[in-house]
Each structure stands twice: as structure tokens, then as C-alpha cells.
Amino acid sequence: MSYTYKYPHYSVTVDCVVFALDMVEDELRILLIRRGEEPYKGMWALPGGFVQPDESLHCAAERELGEETGVRNIFLEQLYTYGEPDRDPRERVLSVAYYALVDINAYELHASSDADDAAWFSLSDLPELAFDHSEMIKCANGRLQGKIEYQPIGFELLPGKFTLRQLQKLYEIILNKTLDKRNFRKKILKMEILDELDEIEKDVTHRAARLYSFNKTRYEEKVKSGLYFEI
Amino acid sequence: MSYTYKYPHYSVTVDCVVFALDMVEDELRILLIRRGEEPYKGMWALPGGFVQPDESLHCAAERELGEETGVRNIFLEQLYTYGEPDRDPRERVLSVAYYALVDINAYELHASSDADDAAWFSLSDLPELAFDHSEMIKCANGRLQGKIEYQPIGFELLPGKFTLRQLQKLYEIILNKTLDKRNFRKKILKMEILDELDEIEKDVTHRAARLYSFNKTRYEEKVKSGLYFEI
DNA sequence: TCAAAAGTGTTGAGCGTACACCCATGC
DNA sequence: GCATGGGTGTACGCTCAACACTTTTGA
Known part of the structure; x- marks a missing residue:
């Protein structure tokens, strides 16, 4: 197959910075794949690939992520578009970067498609990456830190049922600072956007904490009547 | 000239949402051009155009804006990339949208290049626009409203020397709410990021207000030592 | 009974908010 | 001298920050 055009055209890829939380090591993790093809064959890189003619950018990001890593149906948002003329050694390739949040x-x-391997890496201990993918991760991390304080996106990193301690730890890891337990609880509970469940956590070696779930409908109602989410 | 590729490639444009402030009518304005070529010939649209092979996206946005409207050297930031397969009737064209802030x-x-005309339009009274440009403006306005509260970008819409009243009005127009004069002054002056000039405004029919200028260096120092800009 | 984390209340300080009056200037 | 906006201070309430102890559970 070949395409001919009158004016300059460029390849377009999507790349995904997928975040997850490691509650054991208290750190953020990023999903990387090992490249199965040139250029940068064998090197770690963000999952992603070429945008097909009939799919939107968002769909392309979802598809590539699913194909290369098996991750599907997650929070996925456009981040930034990278278009330096020489960012790909083959020819000019634009990349529309997305970031995603998942429950690890x-x-x-x-691993599949054109990835040899897929694995989680600690954000603080990343390998050398292909293309300008390090820059994308830095940008995505900045966005995450900024957005998590005023939008309830943190829940995407937790299972549907979680303890307040887990939620607090999430903020502590992402914002890289400690929070006061009592103040954190007061603040988040006062918003009335969490449902207190009749369940407690299991398999813990100490007193089990109550489980909560995020009530998105209630959140949206509250926003309409003036709630300003903020941590 | 023609280009041939092995895999699907797409045209890429940049489009700029340029904001300015009309302090007389108390409203935001947007810079539009009248299209001189098909498709949508004769219709109003955002200034923009095709990305050339050797220029970055940012440079392309700056160039197109300069060519089509004469506006140069301004605050310009990437907004969002639009890539629905059918957003351009000719063929698939991606558009990387930018937004800009200028002193009107x-x-x-x-007007020049492939624009027949260039003019400022009130944000609240826009004509029908080509492509998905209405959506871009809506997105840019949301970004502006969000960002102006926690980043000192509002100054880009004012001349280098301005009165506190002008600055307050700027926030009132963009956020679409009134602010208390005394509280606004206290808040902004306490940050110590404005230089009080030995000058007052001219050609006013009442007591002239003192002029101030934004001290970017001071701002950056203060940020390092913990200032969190917020209106 | 010990260890480990869950869960809870109070106080003080600083900040945001609301509000009214005098001042300087041009006409 | 009057109209117009410039410029200022204070008091109150609320929110945020700091802080320590009791409770529950499993091992």
C-alpha cells in the first residue's frame, strides 16, 4: 500500500504514559514496553503506535494500549503533542501523548503486537527510554500532580473499594509530601462524595479499616451546586 | 511537489486562539481571519495553517499567526490536538491548537497570506466558524479560566504598565464574576510581584491611578521560595 | 499482652470576606 | 463644587494546621 499527496504529510503516533500505584513500595509506577522493532529495537519505551486512517486519536491510544499491554477501559486523557522535526530518526513523526491512570x-x-515485553517501572528508577519518551513522562507527572489536587481523578488509581488510608497514601505519593491523617479525613469526608460501605478490609494483620467507594454521581451533583474539589 | 510514503500519513495544521481584552466593552475578544481559500472560503476561522517540514509545531503557530495577522512575539501555548478522521472535508487533517494572549x-x-481579512470578535458574539474551530475556542476559554487563577499569565493581556483596576477588571471579565476591590488589592500586593512605578495613568477624566508592572524575575524567585500564586 | 494501625476532637492562627468612607483630579 | 473613580482599615467567621490519645484486632 502507498499513499501520495500534494503537500507534506507526516506520520502520527500516539504514546501512553500509564500510571499505577505501588502501595507496598510507596511509589508511582509507569508501564513500559520493550520495543520489538527498529528504531530503538530492544529499548524500553512507552506503549503506542501509528494512528490508523479511520480511528480518532483517542481510539488509537486505547487500541494501542490494549494491543501492547492488555490494559483496557481506563481513564485516558490527552496530554501534549510532540512534533519536533527530528524526534524520530526515520522521518518526521508527530506523537500525540496521552496519560492514563489504572488500578495496578x-x-x-x-505483551504482544510489536512489543516483546511489558512491565511496570518505578518512576524514580526508569531505564533509558526511546525517542523523547522521558520528556513525555516528566510532562505527564507534572500534569498528574497538578490535576489531582482539584479533580477527583485519584480514585482511578485505586480499586473500587478502598480505605481512607489508601486514598491518603495516594496523595502523599503523588504530591511527594506527608499529610495529616485527621485533617485529610475531615476534608475528604466533608465533601460527601464517598460512600461509606458496610465492609472492612481483609487479610490485614491489625485492625481492619472501613472501605469506601467514590460516588461519581453524587460528586457531579455537588459540583453543580458549587462544590470545589480540592485536596 | 509530491510526497510518497509506505504508511498512512496526514496533513497537520496549527490553529491559534488569540485572546485580547476589550476594557471598554468589558469583554474578551478573539482574533479571526476570513478564509481566502476552499474549503469554507469566505467564512471566519482561526488563524492557522499547514506545518512545514522543517519547523516545530510551536514555530509553525508563531509563523502562521505572524503571516496572517501581523501578531508576533506573544504568549503562546499548546492547547489540544484535534484529530477526528472527518474534521476536514478534503482529507484527514490533524490540527494542533494553540492559544495566545496579547495586549490588544x-x-x-x-490580513495577508491566505486570509482576506483579520478582525477581533467578541467571545460572546462569534460568527459561525469553519471546521471545529468553535470547539477549539470553547476549550481555550476553559483553559484560560482555569489557568489564570493559579499562573500569572493575565499580565500578557495588559500593556507593560497597568493599573490595579485594569488587572482586577481582567480577572472579572475572564472569570465572569465581580471581585471586591480592597480584597483584590491586598491579595495581589501581598505577593510582592508587582513593581509600583513612579507614574500614573494619563488622559483620564478623574483621579489618575498609579501604574504597576509585573516583575517576572521577582515572581520566579518567590515561587522558588514557596509562593503559590492564586487569585 | 503486645504490636500496628484505625479512628476521633480541640484549639489557635491566619486568611478570606464583607463592608464605608475620605481623597485627588478634571470638568 | 461636583462627579468619578482611587485608595485605604477593620472586624468577624471560617477554614486550615497542629497536635495526642483511645480503640480494635490479629498474632
Whole structure:
């Protein structure tokens, strides 16, 4: 197959910065794949690939992520578009970067498509990456830190049922600072956007904490009547 | 000239949502051009055009804006990339949207290039626009409203020397709510990021107000030592 | 009974908010 | 001298920050 055009055209890829939370090591993790093809063959990179003619950018990001890693149905938002003329050694390729938030336990990684391997890496201990993918991760992390304080996106990183301690730890990890337990609880509970469940956590070696779930409908109602989410 | 590729490639344009402030009518204005070519010939649209092979996206936005309207050297930031397969009737065209902030008095508009005309329109009274440009403006306005509260970008819409009243009005127009004069002054002056000049405004029919200027260096120092800009 | 984390209340300080009057200037 | 906006101070309430102890559970 070949395409001919009158004016300059460029390849377009999508790349995904997928965040997850490691509650054991208290750190953010990023999903990387090992490249199965040139250029940068064998190197770690963000999952992504070429945008097909009939799919939107968002769909392309969802598709590539699913194909290369098995991760599906997640929070996915456009981040930034990288278009330096020489960012790809082959020819000019634009990349529309997305970032995603997932519950790390909800997926079993399946490397496939043109990725040899897929794995979670600590944000603070990343390997050398292909293309300008390091820059994308830096940008995505900045966006996450900024947005998590005024939008309830943190819940995307937790299972549907979670403890307040887990939620607090999430903020502590992402914002990289400690929070006062009592003040944190007061603040988040006063918003009345969490449902207190009749369940407690299991398999813990100490007193089990109550489980909560995020009530998105209630949140949206509250926003309409003036709630300003903020941590 | 013609280009041939092995895989699907797309045209890429940049489009700019240029904001300015009309302090007389108390409203935001947007810079539009009248299209001189098909498709949508004769219709109003955002200034923009195709990205050339050797220029970055940012440079392309700056160039197109300069060519089509005469506006140069301004605050310009990437907004969002639009890539629905059918957003352009000719063929698939991606558009990387930028938004810009300018002092409306600093430029004389020069229509040229492939624009028949360039003019400022009130945000609340826009004509029908080509492509998905209405959506871009809506997105840019949301970004502006969000960002102006926690980043000192509002100054880009004012001349270098301005009165506190002008600055307050700027926030009132963009956020679409009234602010208390005394509280606004206290808040902004306490940040110590404005230089109080030994000058007052001219040609006013009442007591002239003192002029101030934004001290960017001081602002950056203060940010390092913990200032969190917020209106 | 010990260890580990859950869960809870109070106080003080600083900040945001609301509000009214005098001042300087041009006409 | 009057109209117009410039410029200022204070008091109150609320929110945020700081802080320590009791409770529950499993091992």
C-alpha cells in the first residue's frame, strides 16, 4: 500500500504514559514496553503506535494500549503533542501523548503486537527510554500532580473499594509530601462524595479499616451546586 | 511537489486562539481571519495553517499567526490536538491548537497570506466558524479560566504598565464574576510581584491611578521560595 | 499482652470576606 | 463644587494546621 499527496504529510503516533500505584513500595509506577522493532529495537519505551486512517486519536491510544499491554477501559486523557522535526530518526513523526491512570491489580500484563515485553517501572528508577519518551513522562507527572489536587481523578488509581488510608497514601505519593491523617479525613469526608460501605478490609494483620467507594454521581451533583474539589 | 510514503500519513495544521481584552466593552475578544481559500472560503476561522517540514509545531503557530495577522512575539501555548478522521472535508487533517494572549493595543492587524481579512470578535458574539474551530475556542476559554487563577499569565493581556483596576477588571471579565476591590488589592500586593512605578495613568477624566508592572524575575524567585500564586 | 494501625476532637492562627468612607483630579 | 473613580482599615467567621490519645484486632 502507498499513499501520495500534494503537500507534506507526516506520520502520527500516539504514546501512553500509564500510571499505577505501588502501595507496598510507596511509589508511582509507569508501564513500559520493550520495543520489538527498529528504531530503538530492544529499548524500553512507552506503549503506542501509528494512528490508523479511520480511528480518532483517542481510539488509537486505547487500541494501542490494549494491543501492547492488555490494559483496557481506563481513564485516558490527552496530554501534549510532540512534533519536533527530528524526534524520530526515520522521518518526521508527530506523537500525540496521552496519560492514563489504572488500578495496578486490575490487569495482567500481556505483551504482544510489536512489543516483546511489558512491565511496570518505578518512576524514580526508569531505564533509558526511546525517542523523547522521558520528556513525555516528566510532562505527564507534572500534569498528574497538578490535576489531582482539584479533580477527583485519584480514585482511578485505586480499586473500587478502598480505605481512607489508601486514598491518603495516594496523595502523599503523588504530591511527594506527608499529610495529616485527621485533617485529610475531615476534608475528604466533608465533601460527601464517598460512600461509606458496610465492609472492612481483609487479610490485614491489625485492625481492619472501613472501605469506601467514590460516588461519581453524587460528586457531579455537588459540583453543580458549587462544590470545589480540592485536596 | 509530491510526497510518497509506505504508511498512512496526514496533513497537520496549527490553529491559534488569540485572546485580547476589550476594557471598554468589558469583554474578551478573539482574533479571526476570513478564509481566502476552499474549503469554507469566505467564512471566519482561526488563524492557522499547514506545518512545514522543517519547523516545530510551536514555530509553525508563531509563523502562521505572524503571516496572517501581523501578531508576533506573544504568549503562546499548546492547547489540544484535534484529530477526528472527518474534521476536514478534503482529507484527514490533524490540527494542533494553540492559544495566545496579547495586549490588544500593541498590534495593528495585517490580513495577508491566505486570509482576506483579520478582525477581533467578541467571545460572546462569534460568527459561525469553519471546521471545529468553535470547539477549539470553547476549550481555550476553559483553559484560560482555569489557568489564570493559579499562573500569572493575565499580565500578557495588559500593556507593560497597568493599573490595579485594569488587572482586577481582567480577572472579572475572564472569570465572569465581580471581585471586591480592597480584597483584590491586598491579595495581589501581598505577593510582592508587582513593581509600583513612579507614574500614573494619563488622559483620564478623574483621579489618575498609579501604574504597576509585573516583575517576572521577582515572581520566579518567590515561587522558588514557596509562593503559590492564586487569585 | 503486645504490636500496628484505625479512628476521633480541640484549639489557635491566619486568611478570606464583607463592608464605608475620605481623597485627588478634571470638568 | 461636583462627579468619578482611587485608595485605604477593620472586624468577624471560617477554614486550615497542629497536635495526642483511645480503640480494635490479629498474632
